Amino acid sequence: MPLSAIPEGSRLRPPDGDVVMSVVRLSRYFLPVLREDPAEAEIVSHRLMLRAGLIQQAAAGIYNWLPLGFRVLKKIEQIVREEMDRAGAIEILMPTIQPAQWWKESGRYDDYGKEMLRIRDRHDREMLYGPTNEENVVDIFRRHVKSYRQLPLNLYHIQWKFRDEIRPRFGVMRGREFLMKDAYSFDYDFAGAKRSYENMFLAYLRTFRRMGLTAIPMVAESGPIGGNMSHEFQILASTGESVVYYDAAFEELDLAAEDVEVEALTRLYAAVEEKHDPERCPVPAERLRKARGIEVGHIFYFGTKYSAPMGATVTGPDGREVAVEMGSYGIGVSRLVGAIIEAYHDERGIVWPEPVAPFRVGLVNLRPDDADCTAMAEAMCTRLDRAGVETLYDDTQERAGAKFATMELIGLPWLVVIGPRGARSGLVELRSRRDGTATELGPDAVLQRLCG
């Protein structure tokens, strides 16, 4: 087949033959936006995710991820991955389907109830779609780790989970199937487990901050996972489900330093409304903040709850065999997509923080039928691609109003507008989605602003 017969697809192919990787042509892309609000969506993030073509429902609490939504999901996943790796955790991938036997060993097979999706294979073996992976990771650990010298160890994966919620709702914020990062720490003793816990605590603050979010860790019940040291991380959003009180110090944390005093951070005050007692609150009024939050992460220390019954032991320096001390650390990756939209949107649509935006730039060619406009736009595409700027190039024949409305709905941080006016004067318009400010610049200046 001659090269010219191969469909170009959505990637741009510039005249010199290089395949462009950063720029996507809207006319060849798959972006099914909805002009009207779907009837089933109640909350703003769910409405916007459906309207902006991020997801499509398959069944109650189960979603298809369409191209734009999938890009965001991958961005979030990658930030989580990088911060886990930075914290010394090691990525693996455990299966979605697990044998029931492990759960019978840990004693959770009966405890977990109807939330766990139980299935049987063709040989009538009992299996389940994992709602979490403590048993699975303990099985990996116990078959290979025998000595305290191999500790500490932290294994994590980013995998789909299924919890058969009684009532899934709010789109991906409370789906039945969801993508979660779950990490599991193994230590020889409590002191080590506490260090592992604090290490994850800091990693979580860094992870959420990189996404443009303020995360408030609050002391939590440890629930069915068990244990006695637990924090849940709520990100602030005006539409959040719970009301939280917290020390303003959380907003000013310096997380970049190598020697962050994590233990001090774990003691900063934060509480959900139900547990907040104004009389006994240790934070002075001028430093107390009240806001709404959405839970996006939860960390637990639970000691030997799983290692003891499942026989995950190591031999210590004294020659004695002990069950390892464990913790587990979850981040709702798919939930974060909805949570970030709850935190960042306006009446026109989504306003993505740059680190998680599906594309950094929306390049609007107002007149694809005009040779000058198109030449200018395609030249800009090539330059943006060379600079590695992820760009969605709107080369469609829609009218200006429809193009702007779509771009504002999908919320890319930067809009570059090329029209007949600018094509004559050599200027393009650079517009910020966040504050709406627009400036007329030459192509060089645009590149500089976006890359400098």
Place this chain on the structure above:
RNA sequence: CGGGGCGUAGCGCAGCCGGGUAGCGCAUCUGCUUUGGGAGCAGAGGGUCGGCGGUUCGAAUCCGCCCGCCCCGACCA
């Protein structure tokens, strides 16, 4: 799981009470005009009315059963 509601064209909805040839807006397709904020005109296509059964000469409409989805409550990354 208890309570409430909804399933009619891709999306949003009307029609159902009082059974009688399935409609509207948007979207889609064709043509012409238009082109910096969701265009105009003309034409066209698209429906097992969620499913099964019943009543009836005749069912989107009445009755029964089932399925799916949404909302409110008790639980959750």
